[in-house]
Amino acid sequence: MTEASTTSRPGLxxxxxxxxxxxxxxxxxxxxxxxxAWLFISPTIVLLLAINLFPLLWTVYLSFxxxxxxxxxxxLRGMGTxxxxxxxxxxxxxxxxxxxxxxxxxxxxxxxxxxFAIAYLIDRKFRGHAFWTTVILIPMMLPPAVVGNFWxxxxxxxxxxxxxxxxxxxxxxxxxxxxxxxxxxxxxxxIIVDVWMWTPYVVLICLAGLRSIPDxxxxxxxxxxxSPLRQFWSVTLPMALPFIMLAVLFRGIENFKxxxxxxxxxxxxxxxxxxxxxxxxxxxxxxxxxxxxxxxLAVILFVTVFGLANIYVKALNRVKxx
Amino acid sequence: xxxxxxxGLSKTFNKRLAVDDLSLDIRHGEFFVLLGPTxxxxxxxxxxxxxxxxxxxxxxxxxxxxxxxxxxxxxxxAFVFQQYSLYPHLTVYDNLAFPLKSPLRRLSKEDIDVRxxxxxxxxxxxxxxxxxxxxxxxxxxxxxxxGRALVRRPNIYLMDEPLSSLDARLRSDLRLELxxxxxxxxxxxxxxxxxxxxxxxxxxxxxxxxxxxxVQCGTPREIYENPASVYVATRLGTPxxxxxxxxxxxxxxxxxxxxxxxxxxxxxxxxxxxxSASKARxxxxxxxxxxxxxxxxxxxxxxxxxxxxxxxxxxxxxxGLSLRAPLFFAAxxxxxxxxxxxxx
Numbered sequence: 163m164t165e166a167s168t169t170s171r172p173g174l175x176x177x178x179x180x181x182x183x184x185x186x187x188x189x190x191x192x193x194x195x196x197x198x199a200w201l202f203i204s205p206t207i208v209l210l211l212a213i214n215l216f217p218l219l220w221t222v223y224l225s226f227x228x229x230x231x232x233x234x235x236x237x238l239r240g241m242g243t244x245x246x247x248x249x250x251x252x253x254x255x256x257x258x259x260x261x262x263x264x265x266x267x268x269x270x271x272x273x274x275x276x277x278f279a280i281a282y283l284i285d286r287k288f289r290g291h292a293f294w295t296t297v298i299l300i301p302m303m304l305p306p307a308v309v310g311n312f313w314x315x316x317x318x319x320x321x322x323x324x325x326x327x328x329x330x331x332x333x334x335x336x337x338x339x340x341x342x343x344x345x346x347x348x349x350x351x352x353i354i355v356d357v358w359m360w361t362p363y364v365v366l367i368c369l370a371g372l373r374s375i376p377d378x379x380x381x382x383x384x385x386x387x388x389s390p391l392r393q394f395w396s397v398t399l400p401m402a403l404p405f406i407m408l409a410v411l412f413r414g415i416e417n418f419k420x421x422x423x424x425x426x427x428x429x430x431x432x433x434x435x436x437x438x439x440x441x442x443x444x445x446x447x448x449x450x451x452x453x454x455x456x457x458x459l460a461v462i463l464f465v466t467v468f469g470l471a472n473i474y475v476k477a478l479n480r481v482k483x484x
Numbered sequence: 485x486x487x488x489x490x491x492g493l494s495k496t497f498n499k500r501l502a503v504d505d506l507s508l509d510i511r512h513g514e515f516f517v518l519l520g521p522t523x524x525x526x527x528x529x530x531x532x533x534x535x536x537x538x539x540x541x542x543x544x545x546x547x548x549x550x551x552x553x554x555x556x557x558x559x560x561x562a563f564v565f566q567q568y569s570l571y572p573h574l575t576v577y578d579n580l581a582f583p584l585k586s587p588l589r590r591l592s593k594e595d596i597d598v599r600x601x602x603x604x605x606x607x608x609x610x611x612x613x614x615x616x617x618x619x620x621x622x623x624x625x626x627x628x629x630x631g632r633a634l635v636r637r638p639n640i641y642l643m644d645e646p647l648s649s650l651d652a653r654l655r656s657d658l659r660l661e662l663x664x665x666x667x668x669x670x671x672x673x674x675x676x677x678x679x680x681x682x683x684x685x686x687x688x689x690x691x692x693x694x695x696x697x698x699v700q701c702g703t704p705r706e707i708y709e710n711p712a713s714v715y716v717a718t719r720l721g722t723p724x725x726x727x728x729x730x731x732x733x734x735x736x737x738x739x740x741x742x743x744x745x746x747x748x749x750x751x752x753x754x755x756x757x758x759x760s761a762s763k764a765r766x767x768x769x770x771x772x773x774x775x776x777x778x779x780x781x782x783x784x785x786x787x788x789x790x791x792x793x794x795x796x797x798x799x800x801x802x803x804g805l806s807l808r809a810p811l812f813f814a815a816x817x818x819x820x821x822x823x824x825x826x827x828x
Contacts, residue, residue, distance in 0.1 A: 381536050382569040386583040386632070387557040396582070400573040 218464075225457035232451040245458035255459070257434065258442040264349065265438055266417045269356045270410055276357065277364025278406060282398070284365075285372040295369075302362040310426025313355045317341040317427075348428050348436045355423055360416075364409045371405025372398070404482045411474055418467050439463055486547045486639035486672045487512045488533060493542035494696075495528055502528040504696035506542070510640075510674060515666050517675045517683040519719055520693035526676040527566075529693070530642050533674065534561050546639055557586075562633035564643040568625035570617035576628050577613040580604060583636045599635055606665060607631040623654040630658075634665065640672040647682065659685055680720050684708070692716050714817040717746050723777055723788040725811075732783050733762045735807045739820045746811035749790040753806050754797075760804020769799050780805065 193201075225246070228239045249255050284295055301309070316324040317340075325336040341351040375398065383393045421440040424430065430437035430445070443463070447456035488510040495503040503525040510516045518526045531537040533544055535556035543552045551559045562583070570579050580600045584591050591599075604610040607627040612620060620628065626646055633641055643662075647655045663686045666673050677683055683690050684704045691701045692715075700712040704720070711717035717725045726747040730738060735745055757763050762782055769791075770777035776791045782805060791797065812820045 376567070376569075378565050378567055378569045379571065381556075382563065382565060382571075382632075383582075384536070384556045385534055385561060385563040386636075387560075387586040388582070389587065392586075396571065396574075400571075 221457045221460055224454055225461050227454050229453045229457075230451050231447070231453040241454060245455045246462070248455070249459050249462060254434070255439075255442060258437045258439050261349070261434075261436065262418060262420075262438040262440075265353065265356075265420065265436075266414055268349075268353050269360070269417050270413050272353070272357050273361045273364045273413055274406060274410055277361045277409065278368045278402070280361070281365045281368035281372055285369055298365060299362045301359045302366075304359070306359070306422035307426065309355065309359050310423050313351075313358075314342070314427060317351055319343075342428055343432055345432055345435050348432055352424055352427055352436055355427065356417065356420070359423070360413060364413065367405050367409040367412075368402060371402035374405075375401045404478065407474075407478045407481060411471065411478065414474070415467060415471055418470075419463070488640060488672065488674065489545045490529075490533070491543045491545075493529070493532060493544065494540050495525075495532060495537060496540055497528075501696050503532065503539075506696070506698050508691060508698055508701065510672060512672055513670045515663070515673045515675065515686055515688045517677060517687035517690045518693055519677060519680065519683045519690050521678055523695075524693040525696035526678075526693055527644050528696075530563075530644050530674065530676050533559075533640075534563050534642050535559050536563075560636075560639045562636050562638040562641050564626075564629050564633050564641070564646040566645045566648060568617075568622070568629055568649075570620075570625055570628055570632075572616070572618050574617060575613065576604070576609060576615055576617060576620070579617055579628055580613075580631050580635050583632060603631045603635045606634060607661070623650050623658070626650060627658070630662070630665075634669075637669075637671075640674060641666075643673065643675045645677050645679075646675075648677070648679070655682075662686060680722075684720065692719055710819075711746075711811065712819050714744060714746065714813045717811060717813075717819075721748055723749075723790060726787040726789075727813075728782075728785055728787075730812075732785055733805065733807055735810055735812075737822050739812055739822055741814050742812040742820055743815040744813040744817075745807070746813060747787060747807065748810075751808055751810040752787070752789055753808055755804045755806065757802050757804040761806040762804070764803050764805040766797055766799055766801045766803060769795075769797060 226241055226243070228241050230236060280298065284291065284298070313324075316322050319325050319337050319340045322336075324341060325339070329336040329338070339347065341347050379397050379401070380393060383397050388396065419440050420438055421444065424436055424438055424441055425444070428436045430441040439459075440463075443456055443459050446452050446459060488508075490506055490508045493503055493506040494501070506525075506529060518529060520526050528537060532539050533546075535551065535554060535558075539552065543550055545551060546559055546561070571582065574582065577600060580603055581596050584596045584599060600613075601610065604613055607630055609624060609627050609631060612624060617625065617628065626649070630643075630646060633643075646662075647658055650658065659682060662673075662675075665671075666686075675682070675686065687704050689702060690704055690707050692699050692707065694715050700707055700716045702710075707716060708720045711720070714727065718727075728745045728747060730742045730745055733745070733747075738745075753760075754764075764780050764782040764787075767779035767781050767786065768777075770779070771793070774793060776793050776795055778789045778791045778795075778797065780787045780789060780803070797803070809822070812822065814820050
């Protein structure tokens with residue numbers, strides 16, 4: 163009796179389904195909508211797993227071993243948390259983290275202020291508006307390798323354009339200082355290139371933010387007798403703030419792992435004054451071939467960026483909700 | 485004294501004339517409504533007065549002072565926009581206090597507080613003072629918008645279809661509210677709308693705009709009873725005025741030159757088919773509850789008339805129909821008064 167009722171149940175359901183067929187499952191007989199949806203997104207998921215998640219997990223695994231990429235056949239030993247302890251107590255690593263922090267803070271501060279100012283200036287109708295906007299965006303469109311190499315030329319002390327222009331302003335001879343070779347100047351030489359290359363990106367995001375402010379808010383403020391300065395503080399800035407914060411987030415994440423420009427311009431030198439974390443990582447991984455150690459450092463950097471970005475996104479959301 | 489005087493005002497956008505040689509006097513303490521369909525130049529007129537647009541020709545003076553070339557801030561107008569133009573990152577309180585914090589009017593914190601709470605009371609938003617502008621419903625936002633205008637006690641209030649995006653009930657509530665506020669404060673108010681009910685219920689005077697021109701100006705009653713043209717006549721009245729070619733129904737003293745006869749419910753006498761001027765047939769009886777629309781067929785033309793909700797008429801019944809002092813219009817749409825000839 164019970165058996166009969168359980169076997170008759172699916173038959174009933176099937177009947178109902180057959181009477182109200184779903185358009186997609188009619189064409190792909192035997193597949194539910196859900197299954198078809200999964201089939202469509204599965205290539206992307208597989209790809210994501212293969213190129214994002216797997217290397218991440220594999221790095222975590224390697225960070226607990228003494229694996230060396232140049233000796234793949236050597237015996238693999240588990241190291242526990244040895245590398246993590248080494249890294250966190252190594253003053254050199256802390257120094258490179260500090261160099262990274264200085265670099266990130268300086269570039270973000272300059273790029274944000276400069277980028278917003280430029281966006282504010284070009285966010286109005288003037289002749290050749292589109293042309294100048296494009297010109298401003300050019301540095302961002304160049305490959306970092308090109309940028310790194312030609313700035314290296316510009317920075318040459320004897321015949322570089324940078325020294326030739328800056329030296330007369332400072333009243334010194336062009337050959338008297340080396341941007342890339344000086345302990346004091348080398349960090350700034352990289353900051354200048356990064357600002358040159360990536361300020362346009364901040365301009366672009368800020369411009370989108372400024373364009374999103376409806377005209378009638380300015381009109382309302384004008385009728386409410388708000389001065390231009392007050393309009394800026396009470397309409398422009400608060401409305402554009404989420405966009406500015408977004409630009410800061412993107413630039414922050416990017417510059418925390420800054421590698422290409424530094425590697426091309428100074429390779430971390432002179433000494434280790436411009437050795438940011440990614441350079442330390444590259445040296446450990448591909449010069450000393452300490453893959454396990456480098457993996458541990460990579461994991462630490464990942465957790466740091468991930469954690470900071472998460473805290474920041476929470477703050478960003480709070481600003482957006484206001 | 486805050487009267488507004490517009491003289492020969494013109495404004496062109498992309499070679500299209502938005503406001504065309506408009507002259508208008510708005511008296512102090514008047515509730516003046518500009519009525520017209522979309523694109524008639526109502527909003528542009530308002531923005532010209534506020535100083536948000538500059539006229540190509542003509543002048544604007546407020547309170548006897550020529551402000552044609554002044555900045556919006558110098559004109560001391562308050563503007564309520566069609567969209568809720570609240571500052572989204574500020575609370576209701578700060579939105580209301582915003583105009584008061586202008587350095588032009590050094591008010592103390594206490595004075596501002598008193599004014600803000602007073603106005604919040606007037607527009608019934610006191611309970612939401614601490615909410616962010618974005619957390620309000622449409623009606624609440626527009627009430628704050630109106631409150632932000634009221635808080636300043638400016639020379640004149642300019643309102644650009646402030647109720648158009650609200651639902652019907654809220655609209656009728658706020659309509660009464662606005663009229664009451666205007667009467668209590670004795671303020672000069674210029675109100676733009678395409679809604680004839682708003683115009684009829686609130687206005688002390690109405691100006692009808694057509695393609696940027698002011699075609700008639702008068703009290704709601706004057707404009708309803710005595711429209712200057714077919715265009716004006718079709719702006720006011722529900723159901724819309726019925727337009728019949730001259731001669732379909734004998735109208736008695738039809739002036740020469742009449743080409744169109746405008747017929748409203750009050751111009752029609754329904755009676756016995758045998759004793760009336762025309763024979764007609766009831767087409768459809770639309771019962772809306774509080775009122776009833778009669779669709780009447782006369783000689784192949786259709787009239788829509790308002791009837792008593794208790795009317796016993798039924799569809800498909802023959803009735804007699806005669807006219808009582810309808811409105812006569814010439815071929816160009818201009819009104820011809822009985823006993824007068826069409827202007828050539």
